[in-house]
Ligand SMILES: NC(=O)c1ccc[n+]([C@@H]2O[C@H](COP(=O)([O-])OP(=O)(O)OC[C@H]3O[C@@H](n4cnc5c(N)ncnc54)[C@H](O)[C@@H]3O)[C@@H](O)[C@H]2O)c1
């Protein structure tokens with residue numbers, strides 16, 4: 089991976105041999121999207137998948153940009169919400185795309201958050217054995233996390249993300265100005281993953297956030313663009329390293345063991361993923377201190393930054409046995425132990441296999 093660019097426009101090059109692709113990050117750049125899609129995919133036709141809230145605000149500018157580049161573009165709206173990531177919805181898109189004349193040279197473009205990216209990416213991965221795919225993420229979470237790494241997929245009634253495929257995009261186009269219409273609570277939730285990347289991997293980024301978090305949340309391009317750039321680099325680096333050194337990718341799970349437990353106990357209602365991850369990260373940092381893995385003061389420093397982002401840091405008061413029950417269904421469990429992600433210090437994390445009882449000793453929480 090390497091970077092290039094000048095002024096406020098940056099490119100992170102994800103090096104994956106033949107499947108290499110650029111992540112282009114800028115502000116107010118949507119007018120240039122069409123030309124780049126044409127250049128990267130060679131497509132003369134595009135199927136744009138989006139949700140109503142995003143279509144209303146950003147659909148016209150995206151469609152204009154594609155058409156001005158000579159691409160015949162059609163727009164497909166799917167309902168908002170994680171339930172849209174379903175085989176039923178994928179099947180509807182297969183039919184709609186084929187009715188609209190999709191062939192192997194048709195690009196699929198995801199315009200939206202992680203839900204749209206995962207669903208449209210899954211359709212692109214599977215229809216006609218794979219169509220060129222472009223991500224235009226519109227949430228903080230999708231910009232720094234979901235659009236990087238090539239994972240696509242849908243949910244089954246029994247669980248999330250159980251069906252999927254790896255399908256690398258030809259292009260990730262991040263126009264950070266699209267975040268202007270994203271509700272503040274969603275912006276804050278996505279920033280939990282930004283803090284996570286800094287906490288596990290980059291102490292300098294963490295310090296930068298301590299200095300400039302408000303400017304990031306207020307979408308000041310001078311802060312937003314380089315911070316998004318660094319986050320895409322971190323996610324891309326970790327994903328690339330994992331192909332050689334098994335396990336590095338697991339560090340991205342920092343805060344997610346307890347975070348997923350909170351989401352499950354709340355039945356995915358009333359708490360956003362990033363909010364649950366914020367609580368889980370503070371819990372994990374406190375446990376890291378108690379286990380003597382991280383120096384004292386690590387958890388308060390992390391909590392302070394998350395509070396400034398408007399995120400919750402205390403786990404909801406479910407009984408300990410409820411948490412233990414939720415931890416025991418953790419997908420990443422092996423021989424009774426969960427690969428818990430501990431912090432060694434701000435900027436460095438480590439995998440520590442622990443039993444659920446050790447993660448949550450009787451008094452702690
Ligand atoms: N593939 C991966 O590697 C990966 C990684 C992390 C998460 N995910 C997936 O991502 C999904 C969550 O993504 P998300 O947090 O982006 O949620 P989301 O896609 O549901 O978007 C959140 C909300 O913001 C609205 N929205 C999006 N962009 C907007 C904009 N610019 N202006 C106004 N409103 C806007 C949406 O309509 C939605 O209501 C989950 O399904 C998760 O499994 C995937």
Ligand SMILES: [Zn+2]
Pocket residue numbers: 281344361365
């Ligand atoms: Zn997450």
